[in-house]
Amino acid sequence: MSYLKFDKEELVNLEYSLVREVLATNKTGGYLNTTLVGCNTRKYHGLFVLPVKNFDNRRYVLLSSLDETLIQHGREFNLGIHCYGKNNYEPRGHKYIVDFEFDKYPTITYRIGGILFSKSMLFLHNKEQLLIKYTLLDAHSATTLRLRPFLSFREIHTLTHANDDADRGYVTVENGASYRLYDGFPTVNIQTNKQNDYFHNPDWYYNIEYLEEKRRGFQYKEDLYTPGYFELPIKKGESVVVSVSTSPVAVKGLSGVFTREAARRISLQSYDDCLHRAAKQFIVNSGKGLKEIYSGYTWLGKGLRETLIALPGLTLFADGDTAQFEDVLESTFKIYNHQLLHGSKQVDAALWLFWVIQQYAAFTGDAQGVWLKYRTRLKAILKSFLDGGRMGVSLADNGLLWVRMNGVAMTWMNAYDKDGVPVTERSGFQVETNAFWYNAVCYMIDMETKYGSDTRFVYQLQAVKDKLDASFYNVFWNEERQHLADYVDENGQNVFTRPNQIFACSLDYSPLSEEVKGKIMEAVKRELLTERGIRTLSPKNSLYKGIYDGNQDQRDHSYHQGSTRVWLLTYYIEAMLKLYGGMSVRRASELINAFEEDIERHGIGAICELYDGDPPHNPHGAISSAVATASLLRSEYLVNKYKQTEEI
Template sequence: MIDIGFGPQVCGDLTAAAGREWLVTDGRGGYATGTVAGLRTRRYHGLLVVAGETPASRKVGLVGLDPALTWPSGAQVRLGAHEWSSGDVDPRGFELLERFELVDGLPRWRWRIGDVVVERELAMTYGRSCVAVVHRLVSGGPVRLDLSAVCTWRDVHGERRADGPALRMEQADGGAVVEGAFRLAGPDWRPEGQWWLGVHHREEAARGLNPDEDLWYAGRFAGMLDRPGDTVSVLAWADDLAEEPPPATEVVAAARRRNRAVVGAARPADGVDATLALAADAFVVRTAAGPDVVAGYPWFGAWSRDTMTAYEGLFLATNRFDEGRELLRSYAATLSEGMLANTADTGRVEYNTVDAALWFLHAVDRHVTLAGDADLGAELLPALRGIVDAHLAGTRYGIAVDPADGLVTQGGPPDVALTWMDARVYGVPVTPRTGKPVEVNALWVNGLAGLAELARRAGEDAGDLVRLHERARTAFRARFPAPVGWLYDVVDGPAPAYPLGGAAHHDDDLLRPNQLLAWSLPYAPMEPDEPTLRRLLAGLFTPLGPRSLSPDSPGFAGRHRGGPAERDGGYHQGTVWPWLIGPLVDAHRRAKLPVDDLLVGLEGHLGDCGLSSVSETADGLAPHAATGCPFQAWSVAELLRVRRSR
């Protein structure tokens, strides 16, 4: 893997160190995450964040373990870091950091105070909601290490206040059980129990959300570090509370072994591939229903569109064929009226996308092609044909194949946005894209061709699919080229002056990246077009991937900043989306244009923001600061996929 580490110039600079985040996951949707500085900048930061029945239903438990060193003389140095609603940052332990690094994907901090050097390592148990934090004396001593356990128990998206009930604590062997939900264990536990008031999260303030909360100081652990090699460790876990996990040092060692095995199984070509393969592993989780994909950390759960878009990169590029097969079967069971269940993040299963089922067709085709899994193709063929039949008959939200040309149209109620550009402000879609979106129809043409091939492999007559494909492809080639020199983003949409469903129609020629799928998919409807691709590159490309709208277009938003309405308003109006690097590179390869230079910025991004991972979004204007989730599944997957397919 690539080396990711920082010295005191970064660690001691609060802005730089607090802007770089690390992530460790438990394979179930839970995680530990924070910053290089040790400063919690998000409500989502914590050492034990526990997934519920779904990956999205998470709760924050152990917030932090604040270290403090005490010498025999009585002198004490605190190594933690907190920001308060007053604006103060106290303590400032990051100023004593001489090194932060990821070792086999696990975070390691190294503090130096004179001749005393202490390291902290952290890992989670795969398949169990358990975190282990190990402190080791590297040099100097003797010193006593105290670890203040700072806790809460709340929904990951919320806050808890001191004006509510105190956290309930019960004594347990070597520590305590908090709220009956999670357990702490370590040496020399001393319960305390008091509120720390006004802890501030600067990233939440920047997002226009409530930035402050109160935390519960549950107590502290303590142990002597007499000589180099001595350790003081703490465990926290949230399932099987009566069953203590293995010693913390063993948890760390096991996590390191597993991470190495994950990388080895992916057979990476170089250090960047290895880093991305391990980053991809964080998104593949196992729930009671089987394998699934977390769309992004720290706040997303599973979204079928993201899962199927990321499928090839997460599963096939990393040789996770068996898990992938199980996931595809599981998702096939959610099909309803030709639509794939999208997400349960809202607490209920929703069917509200026009493209997730079409991405599913693509994912199954890629699995069968790359894994040689003809049996799965034959098994799922009836369900896949059902998708086509439902689109021909018409399904929810006006999604249907237009009998006039064989292309897919969509347009439901005015408060619904069905494409991946689905942001809404005050319930109104920012980019409704009613009509026939270009990427939806590229996926439709691609899906029909892939399904015809699956049918032929299964020994079935594919003539009906071939005819549907040829008709849709012919119509696509006739309808989508625009006089401006690129493809329309949407055709046959309602004219702005007419109500939804009015007689007049409008073809939208704004320069957006959705058209890349018309050249990039395996059965893309368009032949490579070098002049058009060069226009797209000039208007949309940034070092972190394509913009969602060209800067000279009306409504362009160059900064993805501010409160929820402002951010959602700019989400697809110029904001950069790194996942689109996949279609961009594929289209350029098909046109025999150079692509290696297109990946340099994203490869460098692995050392910024979400360390060893790729962000959800970035500003459309330089310097293209990362925004959104710092760890995003389809961003990682598409960068890994196009690198592995070279």
Template structure:
């Protein structure tokens, strides 16, 4: 059964409302951590926006290389500039005003009307390539020849940074190729090929577009002024009453040989690549439908399935898979990867990807701790400042087993690691993470998901024994008991069972607050934090719970009544004097 891809269309009723449209963004990813992204108006509002953000050490070391393409269309003696860039006090030019529509179907497509001439621009990325294809189609029903000029704006910067041309100790160098150009910084740290399937490339002296303003970064108190370099331009003509389709291909590599390999693999048959990407997306939806044939495949569900694909990426260091915690700027984080693993891979039937994600984090397990995250900057080592990511690993293994029944993989690849992790926690490991005498896990500050820092001080330290950590620890021990029984290791099973029972007894005694009817959020030597927070919901959400039915129901009810909101759970009850409904502004 063939399943159609989902579509979203925005007409002039949306696009003409600038303040609304400028906040609407799209993103296309390439399975490497790289992506293309902008707004539906074609105005970049973040330093993270661009047509080619390449991951040079997938899924990290991401560089903005092609900021955008700005087009000029000359019809007779009239020229239309349809690019748009924001500066401090204006948007120049105002090409977004020529937009007649924008759609995702599933790739972002801009449609412009210039008198009687129509231009369509679609953007997609070949999977597994640091490359972007911009597919143009222009219809000229007039008697005039239409002249098209396309101006690439290029950059070379890490996507967390911005470029100030006056502070650069290098310059861009152009190396013309047939119908295109190879642009690279003189320090030879990467190279970018930009190629057009039609017309010619005209190498100018090059000029800078300075002080482009990114309004979203400005609102967050971050660096928000960027300079981009325009090396030259592409030019072609469309005859009277002609409909012409042509492509701009941008490909990136760390070396000239690497970029030439990427370019040669995609430039020969762009149509085939486009169809291949469509079929790959169709395949994702069809695979889901095979597992859930009775589910109605509505567009919202199709979009959810396609969205899961954006977060599953290749990790070069393990030759396996990982999970990007969020776009635009997050890397692969242990906690996020393992919490989301069931939704991203198991429900969608991507069982091999699930295995590869588990193996990636196994590879980096250090002293019984799964990495908190992998920094994006090249050369930096994983950070291990987490107490919960490791315990979510046990849950991910359990969920994998429930969906696949693959005991052989768990026994051969996971069992020794899981036993080692438990032992490291018993003996004590990094960041003062250790098993206390009461059978519960104690830990230092800023190690849970509530890890925000202001002026190098944790906002919510939660040192001691956090409620969800105990729930995850108990769940891990019961998982170990289950596995030990499956592997006919009776003594091990009895050991883990005894550890779990001790944790359960201590937890109920120390964490249940009879005065409020819910759980303390953190218990330590100094105090018991009675704040009503969402963390306690985890105690009833896992396969193995330490609470009886009556207590579990009370927690669900109070969290639903006091913390439930439109897009998730509040981190504090509105009745708490520390509650703040909206956070705006910079990092501090």
């Protein structure tokens, strides 16, 4: 029996099934994403979504959906479902669904009287090809299968509408047809592994609604183009494989391709299986030998900070894949070299690289080898901070980094309101940026002293460290609150209780005493810790937003003002283990395993981007988040390592 499984009662209840989404990727940036019952509720949903080279590799929904109809004795049973307004769903194919399961791939089973029929979908890895296998499990009469594609050919953040520019023609290919609605796009080739009859009857379906976009305050109505439909007979016990691809394929071997590809997939039989499968979906081969990390599916892109935060968890701590770790890191150097050496609007991103290298050294046990491999690059980054050549950041006389770029939020708390004003600008001395700065300085001193030869640079850094040892606590500690200030500017300390201070407790090098760390952890536990991660702001704060909902501006105002983040959890758990040792293991395991309850919510088999700060902590944001997934995998690794060695 599959670990991820839903029954008829759950599936026919659209309030239940439409808020649970399926995701499959091809490891080159393409994906399949829809709801359990196949009714698209987001503009990001589609069966065949790919990055298009001619358009800067932006992702486009090419095939929105493929509606199936079973025909017996002239009676038609349409299995598709689209929303045309409140409670107006046509056709209502979901009423025939009796089972959904996701093992190696998603499979939906339908029953219509004496007909038992299944659909399985498999997006091939490293190819622009989707396979859909239809099986007639049972039938007592001659049966015909009709397939009607709905094409959109538009960028994932936009919607399309009926227009005269769309090419309404087609080209015949083996057992199928090829379409390209607009110049510059790849073709979409729809083929079957057995002969079919194609009926070309181009038309537009108007005003299909996407409920999630309506709820989020965006445009939500779209027109979809259908070129016609395919019909073919299907016998009891027979399987028909449909291929959707950007180039015509040989149809004879499609059934074997499906079988061989499925054999290579992870069977999802546990929570851990789901985490490991999810981890591999974020790492994509983006061309020219580069491997990158998508921050999340389906609308999040790629970025330096998110890549570095997620990398160790998705590779080292997922399955010990050091080769993939190095491949992604080398690609990161090539893509983000300027940002690493000269700065960007992500002020702390370059300092995260030191943490990444520390993770690698600890994982391999080869501190010297790892240091020598990356020493030159790390040294250049530190020099750029010392020399004052980085965007928006300067080294103050007290050794701390002062960060300011007016009108720009340079930390991970980087939401903007509808007028383009940062919701949480946090200019000045930022607590997490300076915790990472201290960690980087100390790591360089330690490693260069042991394995290097640049004593002059060590002396220079030692002078900075001495200043930090004297200033960090005095600048950030707030005696009344018994925790660190979130940032300090010309007006003094901002003492909002936020999670950024956790890093001063979790990083390998910290200017704080164990006693002070303990007080910080108590404050975080008391005001920020939830069963779904760490809140971004204390509920005691007047700016706290406990529910992440509303239009874009309302959500942006709650994005870092109370919503709960999974990715922060691993640093809390790491600090727990360092401070409290064995007595924290049980609680750490509870926090990690609590997410198993959510593996069948939002994005099934995936860990989402964020949760409400208020109970019951409903899931929101991207259905599958790289940093959240990496956090849980790293946390599991740390707990298991501590159980074995009593060290992390």
